[in-house]
Amino acid sequence: PGHRDFVPNMLQGAVQADVALVVVDVSHFEAGFDRGGQTKEHLQLARSLGISQLVVAVNKLDTCGWDQNVYESIKGRLHAFITGPDCGFKAASVSYIPLSGFSGENMLERKEEALAWWDGPTLIEALDQLAPPPRPPADGPLRVCVSDLYRQGANSCLSGKVESGSIAAGQKVLLMPSGELTTVKSLLCRGDAARSGRSGDYMDSILLPVELQFASIGGVICDPKRPVPCVDAFQVQILVFDLDVPMMRGQQLMCYLHTETVTATITRLVSLLVKGKPQEKRPKCLQK
Numbered sequence: 001p002g003h004r005d006f007v008p009n010m011l012q013g014a015v016q017a018d019v020a021l022v023v024v025d026v027s028h029f030e031a032g033f034d035r036g037g038q039t040k041e042h043l044q045l046a047r048s049l050g051i052s053q054l055v056v057a058v059n060k061l062d063t064c065g066w067d068q069n070v071y072e073s074i075k076g077r078l079h080a081f082i083t084g085p086d087c088g089f090k091a092a093s094v095s096y097i098p099l100s101g102f103s104g105e106n107m108l109e110r111k112e113e114a115l116a117w118w119d120g121p122t123l124i125e126a127l128d129q130l131a132p133p134p135r136p137p138a139d140g141p142l143r144v145c146v147s148d149l150y151r152q153g154a155n156s157c158l159s160g161k162v163e164s165g166s167i168a169a170g171q172k173v174l175l176m177p178s179g180e181l182t183t184v185k186s187l188l189c190r191g192d193a194a195r196s197g198r199s200g201d202y203m204d205s206i207l208l209p210v211e212l213q214f215a216s217i218g219g220v221i222c223d224p225k226r227p228v229p230c231v232d233a234f235q236v237q238i239l240v241f242d243l244d245v246p247m248m249r250g251q252q253l254m255c256y257l258h259t260e261t262v263t264a265t266i267t268r269l270v271s272l273l274v275k276g277k278p279q280e281k282r283p284k285c286l287q288k
Contacts, residue, residue, distance in 0.1 A: 010042060011049075011256045016147065016161045016202065018133040019053040020046040023101070026060045029074055040081060041241065047087050048239050053133070054082065054094045055126050062100040066114035071098045097123050135200040140164040141226035142173065144203065145258040146219045151212050155185065158206045158215055160259065165223060167206065168196035174224040180214035181224055218260025233267065238286060246285035 014020065022043060025032055032039045046054070056078060064070045075096045082089045098118055099106040106115060107123045121129060142165035149158045167173070171184045187194045188205035197203050206221065220228045238247070247253075247266060255264035272283040 007038070007041070007045075008254075008256060008261060011045065012147070012259055014046055014049050014051065015256070015258050016145075017046075017049075017051060018200070019055065019127075019130055020051045021055045021057060021127070022046075023057045023059050024074065024078065026058060026070060026074060027063045033077070040086075043082060043087050043089075044241050047089060052089070052093055053130050054089055055123070055130070056082075056094065056096045057101075057123060058096060058098045059101050061098045061115075062103055062105065062112075066098070066112060068117045095121075095126050095129075097121070097126050099123055133200065135198070136164055138166045138198040140199065141228075142167055142221065142223040143228060144206065144221035145260075146215060146217055146221065147259040149212065149215050149217060152207065154209065156208050156210050156212050156215050158208060158221065159202075159204055160206070160221070161202045162197050162199050163258075164199050166196060166198040167203065167221070172224055173208075173221050174227050175208075175210065175214055176220045176222055176228050177230045178214040178216070178219070180210055182208045182210045182214075185209055218258070218262075235270070237273070240286050240288055243286070243288055246287040248285040 022039070024039065031037050043054075056075075058071055058074055061067075061071060078096070079091070079094070081087055082094055083091045097106065097120065098115065099122075101107070103112075105112045106118065110118070110122060120126075143163040144158075144160045144167060145163060146158050147160045149156060151157070167184060167187065169184050169186055172181065173184060174181055185207040186205070187197060187203055187207070189197050189201055189203055191204060194203075208215070222228045240247075249266050249269060251266050253264050253266065255262050269283045269286065272279045272281075272286075
């Protein structure tokens with residue numbers, strides 16, 4: 001969690017993530033958690049984006065002499081919010097790690113005698129113990145949301161997460177929304193050359209023999225036989241967190257779609273869901 005201005009950057013990363021690591025500052029916990037900070041908002045956004053596994057790093061514990069009572073107090077307040085109705089994480093899917101990023105204590109290994117009360121894993125061990133996330137079937141239509149691109153000689157190099165289907169060298173693909181048909185020349189995944197990638201993989205490089213003008217950040221690499229539709233209106237379900245001004249018809253918003261950011265206008269409020277149940281009256285506005 002950081003400054004409010006960087007929430008869009010957080011969204012572009014979180015939408016491609018399988019798990020979340022939240023770093024909580026012990027020395028300024030109140031400012032980040034209660035006084036308009038971003039800790040609560042980031043946790044709610046991570047959950048709303050479908051992330052179900054969470055590791056909470058309780059950082060700068062060295063500033064209070066590795067006091068176990070401070071750690072337990074902060075953990076208790078965080079856990080009540082994280083597993084409560086405002087966030088909805090399952091308790092079994094959340095782990096807490098006391099550490100110091102400055103000294104590196106309990107990140108890779110534990111040396112501090114004052115931390116002898118902690119018998120849990122280090123940060124790296126906690127990450128290694130996470131369950132592999134479920135993946136969609138690889139036989140679905142290919143969908144790769146482009147998160148970055150650059151020119152490499154006469155080719156374009158794109159990167160992004162395979163959201164659906166699979167991609168392989170030599171495969172014909174369609175770039176949307178430009179409609180450019182091309183063939184994959186080579187792939188890089190996790191820093192190494194790869195013959196293919198499947199749903200859930202992040203492709204570091206997808207080399208395509210096309211001009212850079214036909215690709216764009218926020219665009220989609222897809223199956224030519226089952227392309228992603230291009231539309232100018234769609235229906236969504238909005239989860240309301242905390243609003244200063246009610247949302248109503250005609251209001252303009254910033255819409256974050258995977259790696260794309262576009263302006264959008266609310267044209268109609270269809271129905272209101274309360275605890276998953278639609279209400280009889282059509283809402284005039286949305287508010288907390």
